[in-house]
Amino acid sequence: MLESLNIALPTIDQTRPIAPQLHRRLRERIIRNELRANQKISESEIAEQYGVSRQPVREAFIRLAEESLVAILPQRGTRVRPIAxxxxxxxxxxxxxxxxxxxxxxxxxxxxxxxxxxxxxxxxxxxxxxxxxxxxxxxxxxxxxxxxxxxxxxxxxxxxxxxxxxxxxxxxxxxxxxxxxxxxxxxxxxxxxxxxxxxxxxxxxxxxxxxxxxxxxxxxxxxNPDVFDEPSEDVEDRVIHFQGGERS
Amino acid sequence: MLESLNIALPTIDQTRPIAPQLHRRLRERIIRNELRANQKISESEIAEQYGVSRQPVREAFIRLAEESLVAILPQRGTRVRPIAxxxxxxxxxxxxxxxxxxxxxxxxxxxxxxxxxxxxxxxxxxxxxxxxxxxxxxxxxxxxxxxxxxxxxxxxxxxxxxxxxxxxxxxxxxxxxxxxxxxxxxxxxxxxxxxxxxxxxxxxxxxxxxxxxxxxxxxxxxxNPDVFDEPSEDVEDRVIHFQGGERS
DNA sequence: CCTACCATACTGCCATACAAGCTTGGAAGG
DNA sequence: CCTTCCAAGCTTGTATGGCAGTATGGTAGG
Known part of the structure; x- marks a missing residue:
């Protein structure tokens, strides 16, 4: 049903390897919060959007999972990870x-x-x-x-x-x-x-x-409570206490 | 032809996801220098060795490539990266x-x-x-x-x-x-x-x-010149010169 | 003998089909 | 009305076939 909109978003160059292109595009969409946290994204759904098969999408998902940008739950689905x-x-x-x-x-x-x-x-x-x-x-x-x-x-x-x-x-x-x-x-x-x-x-x-x-x-x-997965606990991050300011 | 040997090396648990298992095993074999540097390893070759299809092997290769442990050259082959x-x-x-x-x-x-x-x-x-x-x-x-x-x-x-x-x-x-x-x-x-x-x-x-x-x-x-890809150039690594030894 | 070329086998990449597990909604029974 | 259960429709995981590009070895031509 979104086919008419596909020409709007930057298309995929079919002559070059597809999987890395998808990886970059999806990564960008997640960082820009266009794909929102906890949103479910299935392989077939993305495949249809970009007019490719499931396989390169799957490979892009694997890379995204390594960056902790998505969470792949076998047989259950893939969702955009909230920011930890x-x-x-x-x-x-x-x-x-x-x-x-x-x-x-x-x-x-x-x-x-x-x-x-x-x-x-x-x-x-x-x-x-x-x-x-x-x-x-x-x-x-x-x-x-x-x-x-x-x-x-x-x-x-x-x-x-x-x-x-x-x-x-x-x-x-x-x-x-x-x-x-x-x-x-x-x-x-x-x-x-x-x-x-x-x-x-x-x-x-x-x-x-x-x-x-x-x-x-x-x-x-x-x-932005919906984008994070922890309720903004007030745990202070331990940072190094260093002496010697900008003048030393 | 290696089928009779397959029972020798630790086999794959077919009931659990295969790709991650392959990733771990191959990673281990590379680090242990069992798969030597510059050695060519094709998807189908590894797939036969472990008695699985090419797809999970491919996904394992992708992960290995992200760690710079292998180099995937499209349409040319995959080889174990020498240590840089x-x-x-x-x-x-x-x-x-x-x-x-x-x-x-x-x-x-x-x-x-x-x-x-x-x-x-x-x-x-x-x-x-x-x-x-x-x-x-x-x-x-x-x-x-x-x-x-x-x-x-x-x-x-x-x-x-x-x-x-x-x-x-x-x-x-x-x-x-x-x-x-x-x-x-x-x-x-x-x-x-x-x-x-x-x-x-x-x-x-x-x-x-x-x-x-x-x-x-x-x-x-x-x-081990065959394991490294640079002829041991004598470029000294710039490291921080810090004062204050173990007694200070 | 050397060079250019072409057929062949191999590679990784993509598409498609099949398998197995989980979710979900609704129906049947209490 | 509530609970239980089951089946259909999702999901990801795996297997397989076909495609395009690359290395290679042999052959024909110079």
């Missing part, structure tokens, strides 16, 4: 640990060329923040990915991508919420720490930055 | 970052109960090191997993498991190589740092511990 606060906090913790080490590395051997690139990204961010704040997420991704590359750890970023799914879902829910200018200032503090070769300053700036989401998390969870 | 030194180093870097933060956390709030458990594990390790050194890997896993649990981050360990595949392959190759007693001593240093509530000491002890593999890596790579 614990998973978000775990992902955030991992990310903080990794990126803290990355900027420490960078501050120990500041590279003028990479610093110039980072400064350029900061300018870009200021511009975007003033004009297209909704495009800031992409710029933020660029910034953090560039930090990884600068440290010679570009492979790291790809590996962490899989863990970021849950964080991305939260970010989408809080699109207009966060103060983009504040984030740019935090980015600047990180770059400054690297530039003056102060690892401790760069590290603490990064840790502060990545803890921003912890403040909004309970709010977002209570505002 | 860069992937091992990336996984090690991530693990160091995470576990450094975990022990920092623990040292900030030492918990007598968990410390007792850790001490017990250390005793166990000393015993195993003296009697069944080949069983040390499992004990080592226990130790690190317990640290995660003690920090209230048990979810973290599971998430990192996927990244550990490549490290596990290396560890299997260097089974008798490493000095288990030295590793136990390093474990003790970590626990001591936690016990006296010195985050810096615990952190540096952990970082030192997880850098052990970096020393052996080039040796292992040159000793």
């Amino acid at each position: 606060l614990s998973a978000v906090r775990d992902a955030r913790f991992i990310r903080e640990a990794i990126e803290a080490d990355i900027v420490t590395l960078l501050a120990q051997r500041p590279d003028p060329l990479w610093l110039a690139e980072l400064r350029r990204l900061l300018d870009e961010q200021r511009h975007i923040a003033a004009t297209h704040p909704q495009a800031f997420i992409a710029a933020d991704e660029d910034f953090h990915r560039t930090l990884s590359s600068a440290a010679g750890k570009s492979g790291i970023w790809q590996r962490v991508q899989g863990l970021k799914s849950q964080m991305d879902r939260v970010r989408f829910l809080s699109l207009e919420r966060f103060d983009v200018f504040k984030l740019v200032v935090q980015h600047e503090a990180i770059v400054d720490g690297i530039a003056i070769g102060d690892p401790a300053a760069a590290e603490s700036a990064m840790r502060l930055h990545l803890r921003e989401i912890l403040k909004d998390l309970p709010i977002i969870a209570t505002e | 030194l860069s992937a091992v180093r990336d996984a090690r870097f991530i693990r160091e970052a995470i576990e450094a933060d975990i022990v920092t956390l623990l040292a900030q709030r030492p918990d007598p109960l968990w410390l007792a458990e850790l001490r017990r594990l250390l005793d166990e390790q000393r015993h195993i090191a003296a009697t069944h050194p080949q069983a040390f890997i499992a004990a080592d896993e226990d130790f690190h997993r317990t640290l995660s649990s003690a920090a209230g981050k048990s979810g973290i360990w599971q998430r990192v498991q996927g990244l550990k595949s490549q490290m596990d392959r290396v560890r299997f190759l260097s089974l008798e190589r490493f000095d288990v007693f030295k590793l136990v001593v390093q474990h003790e240093a970590i626990v001591d740092g936690i016990a006296i509530g010195d985050p810096a000491a615990a952190e540096s002890a952990m970082r030192l511990h997880l850098r052990e593999i970096l020393k052996d890596l080039p040796i292992i790579a040159t000793e």
Whole structure:
């Protein structure tokens, strides 16, 4: 019955492998909350929507299940997993640990060329923040990915991508919420720490930055109770207490 | 033609989902280097070996490909991926970052109960090191997993498991190589740092511990050139230079 | 002897059919 | 009215057939 609408949503390129395309599209739809939490999605249903057979859909489901984006219950069905606060906090913790080490590395051997690139990204961010704040997420991704590359750890970023799914879902829910200018200032503090070769300053700036989401998390969870699977318990996440602020 | 041999290798339980079982078995065979690097394995070949159809084999391959254990080349074949030194180093870097933060956390709030458990594990390790050194890997896993649990981050360990595949392959190759007693001593240093509530000491002890593999890596790579895909280039891995040794 | 080409066998990918388990709704019995 | 049970229609899991693209080995032509 939806066949007339199929031409509306981006279609599938039949000449290239279908399963990965489906994986990307479905992943996107889940993160954008277009496929809502706890919604049941069957293989045959999705197969009809995209005009393909069940098999590639099934393979896409397997990948989504590995990212904890869907839950496959044998003989019972497949549903979109609600966001687990614990998973978000775990992902955030991992990310903080990794990126803290990355900027420490960078501050120990500041590279003028990479610093110039980072400064350029900061300018870009200021511009975007003033004009297209909704495009800031992409710029933020660029910034953090560039930090990884600068440290010679570009492979790291790809590996962490899989863990970021849950964080991305939260970010989408809080699109207009966060103060983009504040984030740019935090980015600047990180770059400054690297530039003056102060690892401790760069590290603490990064840790502060990545803890921003912890403040909004309970709010977002209570505002969107149907998307989360825990009733926003007030368990405080244990974070490292570090000394040495941005001046040290 | 291998049908008569099938009863030899652990068979498949036909009553439970087959694909996950195949995934585990194949993963194990790759890590144990039973399926050697660059060896071609086709869906139909494996399907015959285990007496199942090609479909569940295919799904197992997909999972293995996500862990970078196999490479699927469309219409060309599937082969066991050789170990990429860069992937091992990336996984090690991530693990160091995470576990450094975990022990920092623990040292900030030492918990007598968990410390007792850790001490017990250390005793166990000393015993195993003296009697069944080949069983040390499992004990080592226990130790690190317990640290995660003690920090209230048990979810973290599971998430990192996927990244550990490549490290596990290396560890299997260097089974008798490493000095288990030295590793136990390093474990003790970590626990001591936690016990006296010195985050810096615990952190540096952990970082030192997880850098052990970096020393052996080039040796292992040159000793098993056919298992690695890079000719053991002497690119030094950038690691954080931290101050404050085990005494600070 | 060397090169270009083509037939063949093999691969992974997709579609389809079949099997087995679970949910659900309604009917039968109390 | 409530409970029990069963059957139809879901679901995912597995098996099988066909397709398109690729490596390979032999052959015809130079």
